[in-house]
Amino acid sequence: MNYVFDGSYHGFLCCVFECFEMKEWHAVPVAEGFFQPDIFLPERTIFTDVDKAKRIQDALINQFGKATADDFYKAFLSEDTEAWNAAFYIMVLLFKGNHSILEHFGDLKVLYFHQTLKKVSRERHRMKAFIRFSKSNDGLYYAIIEPDFNVLPLILSFFRNRYTDMPWVIYDVKRNYGFHYNLKGLSEIVIDKQEQTAFQNTQLTIALDERDELFKRLWKQYFKSTNIEARRNMKLHLQHVPKRYWKYLVEKQ
Amino acid sequence: MLERIEEKLMILADAAKYDVSCSSSGSKRKNTGGIGDASASGICHTYTEDGRCVSLLKILLTNHCIYDCAFCVSRKSNDVKRAAFTVEEVVDLTMNFYRRNYIEGLFLSSGIFKNADFTMERLLRIVKKLRLEERYNGYIHLKTIPGASEELIQEAGLYVDRMSINLEMPTEAGLKLVAPEKDHDSVRKPLQFVNTKIQTFQNEKKLIKHTPTFVPAGQSTQMVIGATPENDWEIMSVADEFYKKYQLKRVYYSGYIPINNDNTALPQIGSRPPLIRENRLYQTDWLLRFYNFSLNEILNPAFTQLDLDIDPKLSWALRNLHLFPIDINTADYQTIIRVPGIGRQSAVKIITARKYGKLREYQLKKMGIAYNRAKHFITCADTLAPLGFKYAPQIKSTILQMGSSKYKAEIAENQLKLF
Numbered sequence A: 001m002n003y004v005f006d007g008s009y010h011g012f013l014c015c016v017f018e019c020f021e022m023k024e025w026h027a028v029p030v031a032e033g034f035f036q037p038d039i040f041l042p043e044r045t046i047f048t049d050v051d052k053a054k055r056i057q058d059a060l061i062n063q064f065g066k067a068t069a070d071d072f073y074k075a076f077l078s079e080d081t082e083a084w085n086a087a088f089y090i091m092v093l094l095f096k097g098n099h100s101i102l103e104h105f106g107d108l109k110v111l112y113f114h115q116t117l118k119k120v121s122r123e124r125h126r127m128k129a130f131i132r133f134s135k136s137n138d139g140l141y142y143a144i145i146e147p148d149f150n151v152l153p154l155i156l157s158f159f160r161n162r163y164t165d166m167p168w169v170i171y172d173v174k175r176n177y178g179f180h181y182n183l184k185g186l187s188e189i190v191i192d193k194q195e196q197t198a199f200q201n202t203q204l205t206i207a208l209d210e211r212d213e214l215f216k217r218l219w220k221q222y223f224k225s226t227n228i229e230a231r232r233n234m235k236l237h238l239q240h241v242p243k244r245y246w247k248y249l250v251e252k253q
Numbered sequence B: 001m002l003e004r005i006e007e008k009l010m011i012l013a014d015a016a017k018y019d020v021s022c023s024s025s026g027s028k029r030k031n032t033g034g035i036g037d038a039s040a041s042g043i044c045h046t047y048t049e050d051g052r053c054v055s056l057l058k059i060l061l062t063n064h065c066i067y068d069c070a071f072c073v074s075r076k077s078n079d080v081k082r083a084a085f086t087v088e089e090v091v092d093l094t095m096n097f098y099r100r101n102y103i104e105g106l107f108l109s110s111g112i113f114k115n116a117d118f119t120m121e122r123l124l125r126i127v128k129k130l131r132l133e134e135r136y137n138g139y140i141h142l143k144t145i146p147g148a149s150e151e152l153i154q155e156a157g158l159y160v161d162r163m164s165i166n167l168e169m170p171t172e173a174g175l176k177l178v179a180p181e182k183d184h185d186s187v188r189k190p191l192q193f194v195n196t197k198i199q200t201f202q203n204e205k206k207l208i209k210h211t212p213t214f215v216p217a218g219q220s221t222q223m224v225i226g227a228t229p230e231n232d233w234e235i236m237s238v239a240d241e242f243y244k245k246y247q248l249k250r251v252y253y254s255g256y257i258p259i260n261n262d263n264t265a266l267p268q269i270g271s272r273p274p275l276i277r278e279n280r281l282y283q284t285d286w287l288l289r290f291y292n293f294s295l296n297e298i299l300n301p302a303f304t305q306l307d308l309d310i311d312p313k314l315s316w317a318l319r320n321l322h323l324f325p326i327d328i329n330t331a332d333y334q335t336i337i338r339v340p341g342i343g344r345q346s347a348v349k350i351i352t353a354r355k356y357g358k359l360r361e362y363q364l365k366k367m368g369i370a371y372n373r374a375k376h377f378i379t380c381a382d383t384l385a386p387l388g389f390k391y392a393p394q395i396k397s398t399i400l401q402m403g404s405s406k407y408k409a410e411i412a413e414n415q416l417k418l419f
C-alpha cells in the first residue's frame, strides 16, 4: 500500500498514524511530487491533519526522548525517499514495541537511517561554516544558501545565539524560503521570483553598505596570504570545500 | 588608507601563518546580549589551498622584532617589509569578519617591539576593547609574549579563551642551535603560571558562582619539527611531559618550511616540509590522548623513529602480534580501539550492535571500519579458521598493496581532522 502525502513532515507523521489505525504494516509513504503510480500497488491519499501529527510527535518524545524524535525530523529533511522509508519502518517498529531497533546496526535500513543522519548533520555543519553575510546600506546582514539537504531549520538557533545584536536574513533559494531575524524574533519569509533575482544580483538592487566591498576584498586578501605554497594540496582543499559551495563563498569568487 | 590596510593584512597574515593552531573549540563563553558565542565546538569556515582549516583571523600585531631567531620570518636580520596594526584596526577587522561569518574569532600573536611588556600591553588593549567595548563573545586565542610580566599575563587571561606560547624547538639543545637568546624556561614559566591560575579559578568557581572565566579553553604549544635533529621519541617525550605537567589542551607539530638559506644548520630552501612525519606525530599524539596508549608502547629508546609508510597504531600492532587476533564479539572497548582500522566510533557501534546477535564479516564491513586492515587482527562470528601463522612483514605488505592510494587518502583526511 502506498500512502501519498503532501511532502510535509506533518503529512509524514500522519502516514504513521494511518498505518497504525489501519494496521497496514507494510505501507510505504510517498510524497506527492515524487510519486509514480505503481500498477501493482494500491494507493491512498493521506490528508495532513495537524492534530494527528502532533499525537505522533508527542508519543515519540514521551516514549523515546526528544533526541530520537529530532532524529526523525532530521532524517526527513534529507528529502531522500529511501531515508524516509527507513525512518517510517523504524518508527513503526518502535511503536510496536521493538525499543532497541535503533541500535540494530546490522539491519541495513537502520544503518541507512544513521548514515542519512550523518549526511544531514554534515550539511548542517557546512552551512554554519560556509554562510557568508553581506551588509546592505540599511544595516541588514543577508546570506543566500543552496544546501543539498533542507537544513535551514536546523541552523537557525545557532545563528540566533551568535548574531543577537544585528538584523539578518538567511534565504534558501533552492527551496524558496528563508528566515528573518529582527533583533527580537525570527519569522519565516518567502520572496517572489523577481525579488529573488534582485537578491542574488546584489550589486544591482540591494545597495550595499559602503564598507562591504572593502571587507570582502580584505577577506580575499587574507585567504591568499594565509596559504602556504610549499604545502599546496588541492585535492584536500576540494574535499573540504566542494565546488558546489563556491558560488556563495567570498574567498572563492 | 585602503591600500595600506590591505598591505598590512598581507604582511601580517603571511607572517602569522606558520602557527598551525587553528582550534576554536573548547571554550565556554556564552553570548550575553552582545555578539558572538564561543561555546560551540570549533568551526572551520574555509580551507586554504594547502588544505588547512581556517577558523580564526590569524595575524601578528607587528612583524617588527628585536630578536633574531633563525627559523622565524620576522627575525631582526631578515630583509622583509615591516608593518604594524593599530589597536583599532585589529578590532575593526575582527568585528567585521566575525559579523560576516568569515571567522570564529581572533588568533593574535606578535613580534616583540621595544620589549616584552610594551608588546603585551598592546595585545591586552585589543582584547579588552573587543570584550568590553564591542561586547564581543567570540573566540580569542592570544600568544603570550615570552618575558611579559605576570600581571599582564594574568589580566589577559580574564579576556581570552586560549593562551599559547611556543616551545619552537622540541629540545633545549635544538633551540640553542637556532635561537641562542631563547630557552625553554621562558616557556615553562608562563605555562606553569597560567596553569596554576586556571586551577585556582576553577576551584573558586566551585565555591563562588560568579568567578570570571580564566583561559577557559586552556593552553597549547607548538614545536617546529625537522629543523633541528631531534628524533620522534625525543619529540613525543617532550609533548608527553608537557601534557602531563601543564595540562595542555594541545601540542602542535609544525613541519619546518625553509624560509631562507642564511643559516646552514637549517634545511635549505627547496627541501620539502616533512608532511608525512608531521602527520605520524599527530597520530601518535592522538593515540596517547584518546586511545589510552602510553608513550613507551609506541616509541622508546629501542624504537625512536616512527614508520613513515604505516600509521603508528598499525606499527604497534605489527610489533605485538602475540596480542592478536582478538574476538570482535567478546573483546572489551579498550581492546577493540587498539585494532588497526577501527576507530572509537566504530568500536562503540560494534559493542552496541553485538548485543543483538553475533557480528559477521559483512556487518563489520558496513560499519565504517577499514576492514581490509582490521581483518588481520580480528575474528568475527563467521571467520574461517586461520590458515596458518602470519608474519608481520607479510601483513604489512598485504595492507600496503591493497589500494595504497586509498590508504594515502585516509592519511590525508586524518591529518586535517587533527588540526
Ligand code: SF4
Residues within 6 Å of the ligand: B065, B066, B067, B068, B069, B072, B073, B074, B075, B076, B110, B111, B112
Ligand atoms: S622572538 Fe618570536 S617573532 Fe621574534 S624572531 Fe624570535 S620567534 Fe620570531
